[in-house]
Amino acid sequence: MKQKTVAVVGAAETTEMGKIPNMSQIMLHADAALNAMKDAGLTAKDIDGVATAGDSPVEVAHYLGITPTWVDGTSVGGCSFMLHVRHAAAAINEGLCNTVLITHAESGRSRVGARRFSRDPASQMGQFEVPYGVTTPPTMFTIPVLRYMKDVGVTEEGLAQVAVVQREWAAKNPRASFRDPITVDDVLNSKMIAWPFRLLMCCLVTDGGGALILTSAERAKDFPQKPVYILGTGESCETPMISQMEDFTTSKAFRVSGKKAFEEAGIKHSDVDHLMIYDAFAHLPLYGLEDLGFCERGEAAAFIREGHTRPGGKLPLNTNGGGLSYMHSGMYGMYALQESVRQMRGIAPAQVPGAKISIAHGVGGMFAASGTIVFSNEAP
């Protein structure tokens, strides 16, 4: 169903990024939100819809002094913000609210005022996964990759190449955490974390946040920034337990979410000028490129090795440096959305010249959920 168009009219990240020990998690939400409101020329009084994940939207609304008529606390991991964009678009179209604020913040590194993480031993994961040593993403998100590598013929070098190319993008971004060039050998010789994953194949752990403000495309014309239109959206989920994925070589949630977003936007893959794929670990862009249909099964590693996703390539991918080199506070989806918006506004540090359509694709949990947003800087 194609509804009236909604646009991003405010977008910002936290003032600082990386290590922010002097700010608690709720203040990181507020810092990003205040920056986004300034960007949009709004105050809290102008916001009537609030969404966040991880923390409660009630906390965010009250801390900022917002009285919303629409609240979304969908929390399905790092892609939650893609789902918020999708839900916000529907809510605005339905007249439930006019101006939505979506925030993410996490004191991922400094852990100031951050939620404590624990898994109930009576939950399904607590009973059937945690006892075997799978408690953190490096020992969980990584488990499918050996099956993928064997079945589709990808090597450790192919996996390492993902991190190498993303570092090329990070080198162009003054805010990126890691900017020095790396080689495939550097990646393969970095510290072993969970075989076959080395340190440089795993995302950073940082502090930070981001916020988006959305309203109807009709109203968007009156805002100070160039509107970035939502052309299409998708969402799905598969399983909270990575051991229960249908197939370790492909994500069902990615496929369903991506297909929805493409259909709703009415675009072809060749229309896409810029792509963000949530990269908590080096295998995610490979799954993303294939499950979204940019590459045939098993061809993503070669596609990256051949240079199609690097600066100057035909499909610039993860142009902020990604979770591997830019930043990753815990729920990276917000930063993928922010980079898509910057690219559509034409203000990204590594700007793709003339880009008109951008896709931000997120993962939640460990292949548990997914959200996909198609952006454009041209009104549909």
Added chain:
Amino acid sequence: MADYNRPLPAPTPETQHFWDGCREGELRLQRCTSCKESYFPPRPFCPACGSRDVEIYKASGKATLYSYVINHRPRPDFGDTPHSIAVVTLAEGPRMMTNIVDCPQTPEALELDMALEVTFEKANDEISLPKFKPSKG
């Protein structure tokens, strides 16, 4: 066993039969009596067709290695020796998370699709965890 300091499952009414089976040295699965689908983790209805007519049965304990990682990060509860965290495909179809034991924890020793069989590791009087070891043939 008193010094077992790793996270342990807390059985629920829907999973008690599974953990009772493990304690008694049996890997118990469930199967739908209408569509015949075997499934895991336990629940009192068939996730394929929704029927509540399901039965518990003793699985063969045979499996193959689907995928794994070898964790190298020291943990207070698992020690600092690299250890496998694996997903196996049971002969009956369902997959489960486990550790591969009784073999070197190396990529050379852990070959995808290798034949495995269940073995139970007693944690305490209530809980034994199903683990898998290379099949003897």
